[in-house]
Amino acid sequence: MKNCQSIYKVLLLLVLPLMLTSQQVEKSKSGIFLLKDGRVETVYEGLIDADVLIENGLIKEVAETIDHPGATIVDCKGLMIYPGMIDSGTKLGLAEIGAVSLTQDHNEIGEFTPHMQALTAVNPNSVNIPVTRVNGVTSVLAVPSGGRFPGTAALINLHGYTPEQMYAGFKGVVFNYPSTGKRGRWDRRSAEDIKKDEAKAKKKLKEFWDKAKLQAQLAAKGQTKYNPQLDALIPIVNKEAPLLIEVNQKSDILSAIAWVNENEVKAIFTGVAEGYRVADSLAKYNIPVITGPILSNPRRSSDHFDAAYSNAGKMQKAGVKVAIRTNETENVRNLPYNAGFAAAYGMGWREAFKAVTIIPAEIFGIDDKYGTIERGKVANVFVSDGDPFETKTQIKHLFIDGWKVPLESRHTLLYEEFLQRDPGVKE
Amino acid sequence: MKKIIFIASLVLCSLYTFGQAETGDILIKNGTVITITEGIKENTDVLIRNGKISQIGEGLDAGNIKTIDAKGLYVMPGIIDAHSHIAIDAVNEATNPNTAEVWVGDALNPYDINIYRALAGGVTISHAMHGSANAIGGQCETIKHRWGVMDPDELRMEGAMRTIKFALGENPMRVHGERNSIVPATRMGVEQVFRHAFEDAKAYTQQWKDYKSGKTKVPPEYNLRHETIAGILSGEIMIHCHSYRADEILMLMNVLSDYGVDKITFQHVNEGFKVAPELAEFGAYASVFSDWWAYKFEVYYSTAYNAAILTKNGVVTSINSDSRELIRHLYHEAAKAQKYGDLSDNEALRLITINPAIQLGIDKRVGSIEVGKEGDIAIFKEHPLSVYAINQYTIVDGVVRFDTNSDPNDMRIDIDPEESIPAFYEEELHKCGHNHADGCLQDVHFYNLSYRK
Numbered sequence A: 001m002k003n004c005q006s007i008y009k010v011l012l013l014l015v016l017p018l019m020l021t022s023q024q025v026e027k028s029k030s031g032i033f034l035l036k037d038g039r040v041e042t043v044y045e046g047l048i049d050a051d052v053l054i055e056n057g058l059i060k061e062v063a064e065t066i067d068h069p070g071a072t073i074v075d076c077k078g079l080m081i082y083p084g085m086i087d088s089g090t091k092l093g094l095a096e097i098g099a100v101s102l103t104q105d106h107n108e109i110g111e112f113t114p115h116m117q118a119l120t121a122v123n124p125n126s127v128n129i130p131v132t133r134v135n136g137v138t139s140v141l142a143v144p145s146g147g148r149f150p151g152t153a154a155l156i157n158l159h160g161y162t163p164e165q166m167y168a169g170f171k172g173v174v175f176n177y178p179s180t181g182k183r184g185r186w187d188r189r190s191a192e193d194i195k196k197d198e199a200k201a202k203k204k205l206k207e208f209w210d211k212a213k214l215q216a217q218l219a220a221k222g223q224t225k226y227n228p229q230l231d232a233l234i235p236i237v238n239k240e241a242p243l244l245i246e247v248n249q250k251s252d253i254l255s256a257i258a259w260v261n262e263n264e265v266k267a268i269f270t271g272v273a274e275g276y277r278v279a280d281s282l283a284k285y286n287i288p289v290i291t292g293p294i295l296s297n298p299r300r301s302s303d304h305f306d307a308a309y310s311n312a313g314k315m316q317k318a319g320v321k322v323a324i325r326t327n328e329t330e331n332v333r334n335l336p337y338n339a340g341f342a343a344a345y346g347m348g349w350r351e352a353f354k355a356v357t358i359i360p361a362e363i364f365g366i367d368d369k370y371g372t373i374e375r376g377k378v379a380n381v382f383v384s385d386g387d388p389f390e391t392k393t394q395i396k397h398l399f400i401d402g403w404k405v406p407l408e409s410r411h412t413l414l415y416e417e418f419l420q421r422d423p424g425v426k427e
Numbered sequence B: 001m002k003k004i005i006f007i008a009s010l011v012l013c014s015l016y017t018f019g020q021a022e023t024g025d026i027l028i029k030n031g032t033v034i035t036i037t038e039g040i041k042e043n044t045d046v047l048i049r050n051g052k053i054s055q056i057g058e059g060l061d062a063g064n065i066k067t068i069d070a071k072g073l074y075v076m077p078g079i080i081d082a083h084s085h086i087a088i089d090a091v092n093e094a095t096n097p098n099t100a101e102v103w104v105g106d107a108l109n110p111y112d113i114n115i116y117r118a119l120a121g122g123v124t125i126s127h128a129m130h131g132s133a134n135a136i137g138g139q140c141e142t143i144k145h146r147w148g149v150m151d152p153d154e155l156r157m158e159g160a161m162r163t164i165k166f167a168l169g170e171n172p173m174r175v176h177g178e179r180n181s182i183v184p185a186t187r188m189g190v191e192q193v194f195r196h197a198f199e200d201a202k203a204y205t206q207q208w209k210d211y212k213s214g215k216t217k218v219p220p221e222y223n224l225r226h227e228t229i230a231g232i233l234s235g236e237i238m239i240h241c242h243s244y245r246a247d248e249i250l251m252l253m254n255v256l257s258d259y260g261v262d263k264i265t266f267q268h269v270n271e272g273f274k275v276a277p278e279l280a281e282f283g284a285y286a287s288v289f290s291d292w293w294a295y296k297f298e299v300y301y302s303t304a305y306n307a308a309i310l311t312k313n314g315v316v317t318s319i320n321s322d323s324r325e326l327i328r329h330l331y332h333e334a335a336k337a338q339k340y341g342d343l344s345d346n347e348a349l350r351l352i353t354i355n356p357a358i359q360l361g362i363d364k365r366v367g368s369i370e371v372g373k374e375g376d377i378a379i380f381k382e383h384p385l386s387v388y389a390i391n392q393y394t395i396v397d398g399v400v401r402f403d404t405n406s407d408p409n410d411m412r413i414d415i416d417p418e419e420s421i422p423a424f425y426e427e428e429l430h431k432c433g434h435n436h437a438d439g440c441l442q443d444v445h446f447y448n449l450s451y452r453k
Helices: A002-020 A128-133 A191-220 A228-237 A250-263 A279-284 A307-317 A332-347 A349-354 A358-363 A410-418 B002-018 B113-120 B170-180 B187-212 B224-233 B246-258 B272-282 B306-312 B326-339 B345-350 B354-359 B445-451
Strands: A033-041 A047-055 A058-063 A072-075 A080-083 A085-090 A137-142 A151-157 A167-176 A243-247 A267-271 A289-291 A322-324 A381-384 A395-400 B026-034 B040-049 B052-057 B067-069 B073-077 B079-084 B123-128 B136-144 B162-167 B237-243 B264-268 B285-288 B317-319 B377-381 B390-396 B399-403
Touching: A033 A381, A047 A080, A085 A322, A085 A332, A085 A358, A128 A137, A128 A332, A128 A410, A137 A167, A137 A332, A167 A228, A191 A228, A243 A250, A250 A267, A250 A279, A279 A307, A289 A307, A307 A322, A307 A332, A307 A349, A322 A332, A322 A358, A332 A349, A332 B326, A410 B272, A410 B306, B026 B377, B079 B264, B079 B326, B079 B354, B113 B123, B113 B326, B113 B390, B113 B399, B123 B326, B123 B377, B123 B390, B136 B187, B162 B224, B170 B187, B187 B224, B187 B246, B224 B237, B237 B246, B246 B264, B246 B272, B264 B272, B272 B285, B272 B306, B285 B306, B285 B354, B306 B317, B306 B326, B317 B326, B317 B354, B326 B345
Parallel strands: A033 A072, A033 A080, A085 A137, A167 A243, A243 A267, A267 A289, A289 A322, B026 B067, B026 B073, B079 B123, B162 B237, B237 B264, B264 B285, B285 B317
Antiparallel strands: A033 A047, A047 A058, A080 A381, A137 A151, A151 A167, A381 A395, B026 B040, B040 B052, B073 B377, B123 B136, B136 B162, B377 B390, B390 B399
C-alpha cells in the first residue's frame, strides 16, 4: 500500500509539468519524415500501398518502398494517407468570438473596399486554427465580408507564426453580386422595392466598374493617382486575376453570368445555393463554383428538404467544376462532413473528395503545389484510421508545410484535463 | 332542454375525438432493429397496432396491414430533440426577467415546413422551447411531428410532462441589464431573480392554503406567474435551463437545493464538462450541442468532448439542435460524440433517443423500441451514425409521416397564392456574419440590429 502511494507520488511529479502547460498547444516539429507502410489516396484512382517521404516542407517521394536512413519513421501500418483538405470559403483567422464585435476582422466599413487585405488581419494564433487542422483541414480561404466589394481573400495554410508564413499562394477580390432575395424573415420589402434596390445597386456597380476600367487604362499609361480601391480591381479588369463572385439565387446567378460575359471577367462563383436550378448555364460558360455549406437549409420553403445536400452533386454531374466550402469560422472542422453529405446525396465519394482537395487547388491555380500527394508538392498531409468523411474516423498524424503538427487543440486539452477530474464523481 | 344539452354534449364529444391524433397499424419486416434499451436485433420485425408497438420478433404475421420491407435497413426509435424552436410563431416574451406565465403552447404552428424537414431526418418529437431572453422564460411544449395536421392541438404530445425555460448568463444580462438597466445585469442578479420568484411563489401558495383552510376569509388574487413557479416547487413542472458557464450552473443547483427542487435539465451547458461530478451528484441532466462553440464569449472555453465527458461521469446527456438546420441531422450530431470521446454506438444513439426522453419526462412512452411504447420509428439506409446514412421512413404513432419514396419537392400545406417574391433568405447563408447565432434570442427586438452590421 505504501509502495503504491510512493509510485503514485512519483507519477504525479512526472505528470505535473505536463498539467501546468496543458492550455498550450505543443510545438510542431520540422525534419525529414518517412511515412511507412500506409495506403496513399491518389485522389484520382483510389488507394495504393506506398511510402511517402517528406523533406524541406515538400513531398520528396512517393513510392512502393522508400528507405531513408536520416528520416524519422512514422508508422502508418493499417492507416490511410490523404492530401490535406482545403476549405475554399471561411472566416477562419479573421474572427475569434462571434458575438464580440471587436474580435471580428472580416467586415470593414464601406461598400467598395476591394483593397482590404484578409491576409493582413489573419491571426496566426487564433484558438480556432488548431481546432480546425486536427480534423485534417490544412488550408482555408480566409474571406472578407460585408459590402459590394468587401476586400481581398487569401488562401492560408493552418500553420505558421506570421500571415506570410501561412500564405498559400492565392488571393482573390470578393464581389457580392446584387441580390434580389429577401434579406431575412424580417425583410418586409415589396417586390417593387426589391426591384428598385436592385436597380440602384446595379447602377452603383456600373459606375464603380467603369471607373476601374478607366483606372486600368490610365495605369497602362502610367498616369494613375493613389486610389487603392480602383487599383485593387485593375488585375480583374485586365483578366489577369479571377474575381470571387458571391451569388446564390437562381435569377441572380443568371444575371451574374450575363454580367461576367458582358465584362469579360475571369469569374469564380461562390455560394451558388441554387446552382442546381441553372447548372447547365454554369457548365456552358465554364464558370467554376465554390459551394456550401452543404449542411444548410433549403433556401425556399417550397424546396425539397435535401436541396442543399444535393446541390453540389447536381452541378458536378452537369459538368460544373465544383469545390465545397463551409463558410464557417470556428467549425471549419466540419468540412469533411459537409463533403460527406454531398457524397451521400448524389455526388459520390471521389468527386466530393476532389471538391475539398484538387478542385479548389485548380480553381485557385495552385494545383502544381497542392491538392494531391505527389512528388514536389507542398507536404500538407494527414494520416487517418479510415475514410475522413466518416464521422468517427480519427486523424493519427498531421503535416502542414512539412511540419509535423501535434494533434492538440483547446478541445483536446480540455478533454484531457476534465475527463477524470479530481475530485471526481463521489462513489 | 335536456335533449339539447345531450345533443350539444354529443357534438362536443365528437369534436374532442376529432382533435385526437391519428394512430396507425404497420408491420416493419426484417430490419436490423436498434432497440437502444434491449440491444440490437438482426432480421427482426416490429409490429405497431393502434399507434403502439405491440410485438417485436421474427417472422411476425399481421394480416393485411401496411408493411415496410426493412431488409438491409436500420430500424431505430424516432429521434427526440430536447431543444428546438420549430413549429412555434413566437419564441421570446422579452419584457420581464420573469415571464413564467406565458406558454409557447399558445403559439404552435402546424404549418411550419421545418416540422417536415425534421421528420426527413428521423426526428419524431421535439421540445418547442421559449427563448433565453429572460432568467425565467415561458413554459415550453413537447410536440409530436404529426406533419399534415391543421389543428395546433394535434401537435401536442398529450400528457407529456410540463416544462419551463430558465436562462443564465449573457442573454438575460444583455436583454434586461444592458438594454433596460434592470436586474439582472450580472450573474449575481440572475441568482436573485430565481430566489425572488421562488419566495413569491411560496408565499402565494401559503396564501391559498390559508384561504382554503378558512384561516383567511378573502381569496388571494389569482396570479399565473406565481402559480407556474409553484408548479416547479411541487415537482409538476421541470426546469430546462439555458446555461453555459460552470459557475452559473453550480449557482442554480445551489438555489434549487435551497427550495427542494430536484428536477432539472441544463440546456447547452457548454461548460458542463468542468462540473460533471457535481451535475452527476445532483442528478441533473445535460442537453448539449455536439460541437457549437466560440459564437459568444461564454462558450469560448468549450470542448466538443463535452457529451463524452458528461456521459462518462454518469450524467444523463442528450444532443439537441436549437436550430432548424441541425434538427435535420441529429443522427450525425450524435456520431460526433464518437469522434470526440469515443462513445460506443449505443451510448451515442442514446444521446438522441432515450436520454432526451428522460429529460422530457416521456421515457416510459418513447425513446426506445419496446413492446407497449408508442410507434415512433425512423428507418435508415446505412447505419444512422454513418455520415452516409439516409433516412427512408419516419413513423409517428404508427403513421408514416415521411417516406423517401413519395417525397415531392413542395411539401407546404399553407401556400400563399399571392406570394410574388421567392422566400429566399440570404440570412440563411450569412446568418449574422456568423453561422451559429443563438437561436434562443429570436424575437428580441435588438437582436437583428446588434448582430447584423
